[in-house]
Amino acid sequence: MTHTLSDQLTPELAERATSLLRAFGADIPEPGELVVRTPITGGTLLTLRPDTVETADAAITRADTAFRTWRTVPAPVRAAVVRRLAELLTAHRAELGELVTLEAGKIGAEAVGEVQEMIDICEFAIGLSRQLYGYTMPSERPGHRLMETWHPLGVVGVISAFNFPVAVWAWNTALALVCGDTVVWKPSDITPLTALACHTLLRRAALDVGADPEVHQLIQGDAEIGARLVDDERVALLSATGSVRMGRTVAPRVAARFGRCLLELGGNNAAIVTPSADLELAARAIVFAAAGTAGQRCTTLRRLIVHTDVVGPLLDRVANAYRQLRVGNPLTDGVLVGPLIHAGAHENMRTALERALGDGGRMVCGGERVPFGDDSYYVRPAIVRMPAQTAVVREETFAPILYVLTYRDLDHAITLHNAVPQGLSSSIFTTDQREAERFLAADGSDCGIANVNIGTSGAEIGGAFGGEKHTGGGRESGSDSWKSYMRRATNTVNYSTELPLAQGITFT
Template sequence: MSSFPVSGELAVRAAEVLARLGADAPSSPDGPVVSRSPITGEVIGRLEASTAREVDDAISSAARTFTDWRLVPAPQRGAVVARLGQLLTEHKDDLAYLVTVEAGKVTSEALGEVQEMIDICQFAVGLSRQLYGKTMASERPGHRLSETWHPLGVVGVISAFNFPVAVWSWNTAIALVAGDTVVWKPSEITPLTALACDALLRRAAADVGAPAGIHHLIQGPREVGERLVDDPRVALLSATGSVRMGREIGPRVAARFGRSLLELGGNNGAVVTEHADLDLAVRGIVFSAAGTAGQRCTSLRRLIVHSSVADELVDRIGKAYEQLPIGSPLDETTLVGPLVHRAAFTAFEDALAKAKADGGEIVTGGGTRFADQLDDAYYVEPALVRMPAQTSVVHEETFAPILYVLTYDDFDDAIALHNEVPQGLSSAIFTTNQREAERFLSADGSDCGIANVNLGTSGAEIGGAFGGEKETGGGRESGSDAWKTYMRRSTNTVNYSTELPLAQGVNFL
């Protein structure tokens, strides 16, 4: 039986951690922004929501600061991010603790999320000396044609609870070296981690002499984020969340001709062919489907298995599921922690009920744990469900550990099943057949923004651009050339001749 912290222990330790990180502990006993730990369900902090005036002041300050920050040489801007990376390294354990307490991640995953922040800081510092443009061949003699990249403006960041610090760092580290300023509205479920990150960045800015106005934190419910969405001074709105949220945000930002970077739902699938290494597949599948209690946007939801190996694979996954340690994420032996709140638990139960109504068979899991010990914390057994077809419930993303299993006989059918859902974030194939692997990565293979071979759908590295297609929103964050989203391009033509030829051979005078 898992051991849980005694009442009040989480709140006391969270306050101590915040103090070490230089953040003020929440001191509003009736504040509407509530940090409730999914570990025990108890409230560990309350904050006041940012007022309309405070949001306007934050955007105004960010806009004013931008006019000077954009002129600071990019390598000097990178110094802030370098210092942030150092502070994150020094305080890795403390920040990971807050991630565990507020998001419910097991210790190793929380530490991994902070490491991801450190990694993106290192990437961004290197990027600060590599914001390259191009020189193109001009068709006119005595002319030079090139492009340059310039800072964009104020970047609004709306982040979700499941990666409460990493996604902020992806956006903020890149935006700062690009010459932008940032206004961050975190999930109202994880306000304490946001206080910690803001304190560390403010300290980093002070240590290197950068203006405090390069970053602002606003907290509160949906209405607070809507002010970022609708303010014309916010040049780029980066939002991570549900497809429903994206449907509302996208048109509103577009209506004011702003830019949006949307990271939305991911109903991720993996194909397992008859040529797969099943030992490897089981390990990759179990982590992708059950890790973080199925609450990653890249969590594996659909398993599309060749009929010749389906029974064996399902049996092996089922046995692995039954051995997963479920309990308090503060216990280092735990691999599956809690769902974030009651609504997530209700969605889990509703999805399983729909799956059974559609003819699905629950192979293992689907039960609850510790309900007799905890009143408002929700621990579930990851569910493995065999489905006769890809029904409507399989087309929906349920943010919980449910893995639907479908079978196929023809590889074309496997690709079609995989691509049939409206989301397009992450995907995987397990095979030792090169033709199958290459087909999956080709233009008529996976239609997702991320496609993996012989590893699961979750656990992306920061060096590649992260994001997906279709209802996932099309945004790209983190590595590769995702930095271009945070800058504006200028095409430049210089005439160093004494003539004035026009393009395309046009004669005017």
């Protein structure tokens, strides 16, 4: 498509974005200096007024005030808001998915899948509202009961990234609300319209069930606005998703005020393919994990560590599949790879490929820009065969580049796998149980997510999501991630008429 046709498409997309906002019941933003672009064409969808420091602080105040009452509402009653949100998301699944495509560039199937993930976490949170369990422990003192209880924590600040503009917010918000917290959300300034849609649906859900809509606040803007959540002592927990660089800035500032951080930062995910692997299954998993979302997932597969005996046939399969991937407008049926988010992402990809080739890498396929328009950035996913795990391979480039390394011994493969700063997601492809168990053992993968015979991306909400090392150590979504959003109290109840002291101490 020529630049002229791209220009013709932008007004249609802008009109559609406005129509979708109306469908959610959202107010159309007043024009302002925050420009919302679509990566589909690079053109402008809308402009809106960002928050100021004063309006952001006012939003935190409203959330803090609402918390004083919300924390006293029984958890199963709080879940009514989340249940109604799930119903509204189900009713608007297609429309919200389309808005995700317009703002983030995801293909339709992935965008709707992200909305389904929101519905799934709402269902999880609804059940969780009756399972915020504490332990009862045996006391060493007769006539005493020792137990723990969990209480709402406070205001939860959520800073989310463009690549999952709605799901990560839902992970945090659904759990925080049933745990008795209130939420202030600062979305990426690249995807403010999806945030406005979600905020509208949540406030409607609260009103529909007779709850206080002030339990959720939305603030829009740049890093200065996000900094209000970082530095305000009323924000008890800051859940931040983004780059390692962002995490290095945020974590010490929150720690300095003794707040809590839940960090989901970079990933440089790898898969090991052993000689026993089912190569057809592995190839399918690799293609989606490496090329899905145009490589713009924190769980994207970026390193492929393959045994020398099978690297040839495996690469033939993967490269052949890559060459058949249809790259283009994500609103078009049959397209599997949409655009990079902006020019900066394309420049980062181009620079990384130059460095890889300069390090002795060999381009197997892909890497070139696909013509669409001057202001949009479509690329063919790249595969690069590397002689060693060089500096560029150890870095995360948020683009569809798959580096291929080889190994002969599984211990060496695991060493290569772990020899990066990040520790989010990982996989091994094998039909040998010993190899699988070795990978999952304490001295195997050092990542927060370790899979066998599936790719590195596409986590289910039932498991805790997060990683180690430079990935930040946070856990969101399933399992016992809810504990991040609550405070623990240890309680001792003396129901006797005596006053024995612990450890047998006498004080008379």
